[in-house]
Amino acid sequence: MSVxxxxxxxxxxxxxxxxxxxxxxxxxxxxxxxxxxxAFLAGLASEVGGAPYWVSGILYAIAYASGGWEPALEGLxxxxxxxxxxxxxxxxxxxxxxxxxQVLDGALLIVIFATSGALEALAxxxxxxxxxxxLDLAPTTATRLTEDGEETVPTAxxxxxxxxxxxxxxxxxxxxxxxxGVGEVDQATITGESLPVVKRPGDEVFAGTLNGTGALRVQxxxxxGDSVIARIVTLVEEASRTKAPTQLFIEKIEQRYAxxxxxxxxxxxxxxxxxxxxxxxxxxxxxxxxxxxxPCAVVLATMPPLLSAIATAGRHGVLVKSAVAMExxxxxxxxxxxxxxxxxxxxxxxxxxxxxxxxxxxxDALLALAASAEHAGEHPLARAVVAAARARALPxxxxxxxxxxxxxxxxxxxxxxxxxxxxxGTDAAGDAADGATVIRVTRDGTPVGTLALTDRLRVDAPAxxxxxxxxTGTAPVLLTGDNAHAAAxxxxxxxxxxxxxxxxxxxxxxxxxxxxxxxxxVLFVGDGVNDAPALAAAHAGIALGRAGSDLALETxxxxxxxxxxxxxPAVVRLSRTARRLVLQNLVIAGVAITGLVLWDLVGHLPLxxxxxxxxxxxxxxxxxxxxxxxxxxxxxxxPRDRRG
Numbered sequence: 001m002s003v004x005x006x007x008x009x010x011x012x013x014x015x016x017x018x019x020x021x022x023x024x025x026x027x028x029x030x031x032x033x034x035x036x037x038x039a040f041l042a043g044l045a046s047e048v049g050g051a052p053y054w055v056s057g058i059l060y061a062i063a064y065a066s067g068g069w070e071p072a073l074e075g076l077x078x079x080x081x082x083x084x085x086x087x088x089x090x091x092x093x094x095x096x097x098x099x100x101x102q103v104l105d106g107a108l109l110i111v112i113f114a115t116s117g118a119l120e121a122l123a124x125x126x127x128x129x130x131x132x133x134x135l136d137l138a139p140t141t142a143t144r145l146t147e148d149g150e151e152t153v154p155t156a157x158x159x160x161x162x163x164x165x166x167x168x169x170x171x172x173x174x175x176x177x178x179x180x181g182v183g184e185v186d187q188a189t190i191t192g193e194s195l196p197v198v199k200r201p202g203d204e205v206f207a208g209t210l211n212g213t214g215a216l217r218v219q220x221x222x223x224x225g226d227s228v229i230a231r232i233v234t235l236v237e238e239a240s241r242t243k244a245p246t247q248l249f250i251e252k253i254e255q256r257y258a259x260x261x262x263x264x265x266x267x268x269x270x271x272x273x274x275x276x277x278x279x280x281x282x283x284x285x286x287x288x289x290x291x292x293x294x295p296c297a298v299v300l301a302t303m304p305p306l307l308s309a310i311a312t313a314g315r316h317g318v319l320v321k322s323a324v325a326m327e328x329x330x331x332x333x334x335x336x337x338x339x340x341x342x343x344x345x346x347x348x349x350x351x352x353x354x355x356x357x358x359x360x361x362x363x364d365a366l367l368a369l370a371a372s373a374e375h376a377g378e379h380p381l382a383r384a385v386v387a388a389a390r391a392r393a394l395p396x397x398x399x400x401x402x403x404x405x406x407x408x409x410x411x412x413x414x415x416x417x418x419x420x421x422x423x424x425g426t427d428a429a430g431d432a433a434d435g436a437t438v439i440r441v442t443r444d445g446t447p448v449g450t451l452a453l454t455d456r457l458r459v460d461a462p463a464x465x466x467x468x469x470x471x472t473g474t475a476p477v478l479l480t481g482d483n484a485h486a487a488a489x490x491x492x493x494x495x496x497x498x499x500x501x502x503x504x505x506x507x508x509x510x511x512x513x514x515x516x517x518x519x520x521x522v523l524f525v526g527d528g529v530n531d532a533p534a535l536a537a538a539h540a541g542i543a544l545g546r547a548g549s550d551l552a553l554e555t556x557x558x559x560x561x562x563x564x565x566x567x568x569p570a571v572v573r574l575s576r577t578a579r580r581l582v583l584q585n586l587v588i589a590g591v592a593i594t595g596l597v598l599w600d601l602v603g604h605l606p607l608x609x610x611x612x613x614x615x616x617x618x619x620x621x622x623x624x625x626x627x628x629x630x631x632x633x634x635x636x637x638x639p640r641d642r643r644g
Contacts, residue, residue, distance in 0.1 A: 029070075029121040033114035036067030040111045044104070060107045067114035068094060083255055089262070089294045096287040097607060100280045105607040109291065116615040139208075142166075142173030145217065155207070155224050162220040166211045176221030178203050183214035245327065257295055265290040268601070285600060288610045292596035296618040297589035302582050304625025309578040309633075316634050317562035318571045325557035328540040330575030334520035335468045336512055336534070339480035341527035342544055342565070343465075343490050344455040348381055350388035351436060352452035359448035366449040368394040370441045373412040373419040376402040381439065382410065384453055385421070409439070417443050424450055436486075455486070457493050460566045460639075465494045467569035467639035471576075477515070479508045479524075479534070508534040525568055542568055566639050573636070578628055585621040592617035 043059030068091050075088025090113050097106035142155045143165040150165060155173040158164065163179060166172050172185070184196035185205055196212050199205055205218055207227040224230065269286035273279065306323045313320050320326050340346055353363040361369065371389035374382040375396055389396060399412040399419075409422020424440035436452040458464075469475045477498040480487045487501035500511055508524075512534050515522045524531070524538035532555040535541030543556035544563055560567045596613050599605040627633065 027118065027121050029114070030118040032066050032070065033111070033118040036063045036111050036114045039063035039066060040107050043107065047104070057103070060103050063107045064094065064098070064110050067110040071113070071117070087296075089258065089290050090296075093287045093290045096283060096290075100283045100287075102284060102607060105611075108608050109611045112611050112615045116619045139171045139173050158220050158224055160220055160223060164218050164220065166205075166216045166218055168211060168213050168215065170211055172205050172207055172209050172211060172216075172218060174207050174218065174220040174222065174224055175227045176205065176219045177201075178205060178216050179219050180217040181215050183216045184212040185216075186210040186212055245324065261290060261293045261295075264293065284607060285604075288605050288607050289597065289600050291607075292600055292605070292610045292614050293593060294614065295589070295593065296614065297592060297621045298586065300618060300622045300625070301585035301589055304622055305578040305581040305585070305628055306625075308626050308628035309574050312628055312630075312634050313558070313571050313574060316567065316570075317560065317564075318567050319559045319561060320571065321557055325540065326575050326578060328521075328557065328575075329523070329542075329572050330577075330579040332521045332523040332540055332572065333472050334474060334515050334522045335472060335476035336479050336508075336515065336522055336524045336538070337465070337476045337496075338508075338524075338526035338531050338534075339478060339482055339487060339490050340455060342525055343461045343478070343494055344457055346455065346527065348384040348437065348453040349456045350384055350451055351454045353388075353449070354452070355449035356447055359443075359446075361448055364392060364394055366441060367392065367451070368396060369414060369419060369443065369448070370421050370439070370451060372397040372399050372414045373402075373421055373441075374410060375399055376412070377404055377410050379404070379410075381437065381453055382421075385439070385451060418445070419443055421451075454489070457490060458565050460564060461490075461494050463639040464565040464569055465496060467566070468572070469495070471569055471572055477511070479503055479511050481505075481508075505531070505533050509537045512537050523568075523572065525565075542571070544568075569639055570634060574628065574633060577633065577636075581625055581628065585624055588617060588621055588624070 039059050039062035043056040043063060046059060047053075047056040071087035072091045075091060079088065090109065094106040094109045094113075097103075097109065139155055141152050142158060143150050144153050144158065145163045145165055158174050162174075164173055166183070168183070178199050178201050180201060182198065182200050185199045186196045186209060199216065204221070205211075205216070207224065207230075265286050268289045269282050272285065273282040303323065306326050309326050310320045310323065313326075320329070337343055350367070353367050355361040355363060355366040359366070367385070367389050371386045371394065374385045376399060377383070377386075386396075397415050399414050402410065402412040404410045409420060411418065411420045413419070420442045421439050424438035436454045439451040439453065440447060441449050441451065465476055475496055475498065477500065478487060478491050478494075478496045479500050480490075481503050482501060484499075484501040487499050491497070491499045500507075503511065508531065512522050512524055516539065521539040523540045523542065524534045525542045525544065526532075526535055527544055531543070535543060535555045540558075541556040542558045542560060544560045544565065558571060560571075592613060596605065596610055600610065
């Protein structure tokens with residue numbers, strides 16, 4: 001049996017009032033299965049009630065037609081392409097049973113076959129629904145601000161650079177930075193965060209998230225078709241069209257197996273007949289054999305678990321690009337991590353303010369002086385100094401004559417005094433040894449103090465590295481282009497011991513290949529920009545990026561949109577669970593087929609029981625794979641916070 005995942009189009013999925021869950025009778029497979037069941041039950045009732053035979057015959061014929069026309073048509077199309085569809089074997093077996101007078105048994109086969117197909121279609125549709133539900137959250141209209149005032153436009157017509165107004169209680173219509181206003185935004189649909197996040201000017205917001213309090217002016221940063229939500233849907237759709245190596249292997253042998261089933265069926269029919277068994281018994285045994293030997297459950301063993309895992313990861317902001325990638329993530333046994341932007345936030349912060357004795361300044365005065373001079377600067381270090389002063393609510397004096405010299409620092413006049421701020425030398429060796437960047441501040445040429453800045457460690461980095469260590473059995477390797485002191489500080493904080501610092505992008509690739517040459521299947525986790533070569537070279541690559549950059553999407557196998565490091569071990573564990581379910585499904589299918597075939601060959605397996613066993617195992621395999629759609633499948637992979 002084969003079930004196709006219906007595509008999810010943004011235009012249709014975003015309609016007002018779109019349903020989040022597919023209704024049973026909305027599926028054609030379910031309607032035809034219901035028609036077959038009703039006709040079968042009516043035929044059985046008429047037969048038991050003593051009605052003329054032709055009445056039950058017509059009703060059974062309706063059951064055959066309504067439940068079997070579609071798989072028969074698909075089977076014939078496949079036959080014209082010189083492939084043998086296992087669905088066609090079911091139809092042939094049902095017609096064969098009817099030909100020897102087992103009309104009731106054949107109709108029962110059709111009904112159970114159609115019902116199992118409907119259940120598979122419904123379960124598979126839930127995979128698409130789980131992703132379609134994200135697009136349902138995106139508003140269809142937005143309030144665009146123009147020179148003439150406000151206008152309501154469809155979100156699909158928004159262009160990059162437009163400014164939209166988002167009032168309290170409204171959903172945000174596009175991805176982009178906040179220009180003005182402060183609001184609490186519920187972005188659980190994208191980041192999975194349980195509490196609203198305060199958004200201020202400069203912060204990025206996502207389409208489909210809910211603005212709780214305060215009006216926001218948001219500049220459209222991406223075309224609506226490229227929003228995070230749209231990317232999730234697009235990537236899951238693309239993943240649904242790919243096939244994992246296990247599935248490709250199954251499909252490769254499926255045709256040969258199906259031909260073998262036909263040949264074996266002829267043997268099961270012909271050999272007993274040649275030894276004197278009557279025609280009806282020989283044909284019934286052969287039809288039963290064809291049913292129970294068909295590999296329907298094997299065909300469904302692989303893709304439902306992988307597609308369910310992809311959909312579940314997508315709901316939590318992890319974009320897995322293909323079924324191949326999902327399967328690979330579960331195979332990794334070593335992890336290599338970038339530092340800046342991966343284990344750290346990627347933005348510096350002031351960690352120490354040290355006024356020099358005799359300067360006449362305390363910590364606040366030194367920080368305010370430096371921030372006043374740096375206020376016009378665009379360098380990340382300058383922004384960090386200004387942010388630290390604002391965090392302490394320090395007043396900043398106006399600065400004039402601002403100049404910046406790359407690599408040396410800035411000079412400005414503050415309150416009539418010439419202030420400079422630049423990289424310190426050997427007088428700050430202590431802070432540098434701790435991995436900090438040190439800025440020396442002078443006033444009228446006299447040093448007055450230093451500021452130490454470090455790239456802040458992600459709060460979830462220790463828990464994530466511990467979880468990855470537990471998953472693979474070895475601690476991740478830290479690969480960074482930063483200096484050894486900074487790398488050592490991060491490694492100590494996260495419990496890593498294998499640290500390789502001062503690496504160029506090609507050095508990271510060589511490090512990954514060295515691990516692979518040693519027989520390891522390496523997962524590389526980076527920010528998706530300068531780490532792109534290593535992401536591409538690894539067995540699997542995951543890029544962290546709140547915005548999901550184009551380069552990350554091109555090079556990595558998965559992108560963590562919500563920029564949360566704990567999502568990495570979660571998706572790896574999810575992939576391993578999916579691979580475990582694939583193995584379970586193959587075992588279930590193999591045991592069911594083997595048991596039923598042996599029963600039919602050495603004993604007498606009643607046709608209805610054979611049908612029930614075959615179709616039951618098929619449905620069981622499909623539903624087992626779809627267990628990963630449950631929320632608990634993701635939560636079980638999240639590392640626990642061990643900070644107490």
